[in-house]
Amino acid sequence: MKTITRQKPQEEVMGYLAKCHKVYLIGCGTCATLCHTGGKSEVLEMKEKLKAAGKEVSGWMIIPTACDELTKYALQEEAQRIKAADCVLAMTCAIGVQMISLHLKDAKPVYPALNTLFIGMEESPGHFTEVCLQCGSCVLGRTAAVCPLVRCSKSLLNGPCGGSSEGKCEVSPDIPCAWQLIYERLKEMGRLEELEEIEPTKDWSVSVSGGPRKIDIEAECTSLS
Ligand code: SF4
Numbered sequence: 001m002k003t004i005t006r007q008k009p010q011e012e013v014m015g016y017l018a019k020c021h022k023v024y025l026i027g028c029g030t031c032a033t034l035c036h037t038g039g040k041s042e043v044l045e046m047k048e049k050l051k052a053a054g055k056e057v058s059g060w061m062i063i064p065t066a067c068d069e070l071t072k073y074a075l076q077e078e079a080q081r082i083k084a085a086d087c088v089l090a091m092t093c094a095i096g097v098q099m100i101s102l103h104l105k106d107a108k109p110v111y112p113a114l115n116t117l118f119i120g121m122e123e124s125p126g127h128f129t130e131v132c133l134q135c136g137s138c139v140l141g142r143t144a145a146v147c148p149l150v151r152c153s154k155s156l157l158n159g160p161c162g163g164s165s166e167g168k169c170e171v172s173p174d175i176p177c178a179w180q181l182i183y184e185r186l187k188e189m190g191r192l193e194e195l196e197e198i199e200p201t202k203d204w205s206v207s208v209s210g211g212p213r214k215i216d217i218e219a220e221c222t223s224l225s
Pocket residue numbers: 131132133134135136137138139140147148149150
């Protein structure tokens with residue numbers, strides 16, 4: 001499972017950097033490297049673009065996994081070069097941007113060079129598909145492990161819309177109809193009768209619309225024991 005990112009348009013990045021002359025660049029050795037958005041070659045490419053635009057790059061590094069807590073140690077090692085910069089440009093997912101900002105010693109702007117798109121599964125080399133939007137109340141148990149929220153174009157929870165044709169979604173012939181997939185997998189498992197059960201109205205308060213979600217693992221374990 002990977003966090004899928006795409007590079008922001010360079011004009012947007014340059015807009016962030018308008019007031020900064022010296023920039024420190026950070027890439028990520030995990031998801032952003034895999035997506036070719038913030039690995040070593042993209043960071044070096046960005047370095048050249050910034051230099052061509054008259055900026056100075058005080059340093060750069062690729063943090064092994066920017067969203068990880070260990071990021072703070074990588075930042076400590078590069079503290080002098082980061083201090084010399086007016087800002088940090090993070091070629092990482094949004095979690096990496098926040099992790100870097102959290103652990104920076106100086107109050108220094110951290111700008112994102114990437115857009116974070118979704119959590120994806122690599123279906124074939126270099127091809128990622130969104131598989132979960134982290135709704136907080138998983139229904140995969142009754143949908144044969146196909147997520148209807150991200151795989152169905154209308155996020156239908158109680159069966160198909162009726163518009164599919166030859167197994168493809170009416171929105172695009174490139175999208176397999178999620179409910180066709182669910183039907184076929186349930187049929188294969190001899191569980192078709194489960195399609196007649198009605199999924200109650202979804203509780204979206206446990207999803208992103210309920211505010212920032214938090215969890216205390218220790219407290220959860222204690223309550224379960
Ligand atoms: S139902 Fe919710 S938690 Fe389960 S896969 Fe879909 S979005 Fe993710």
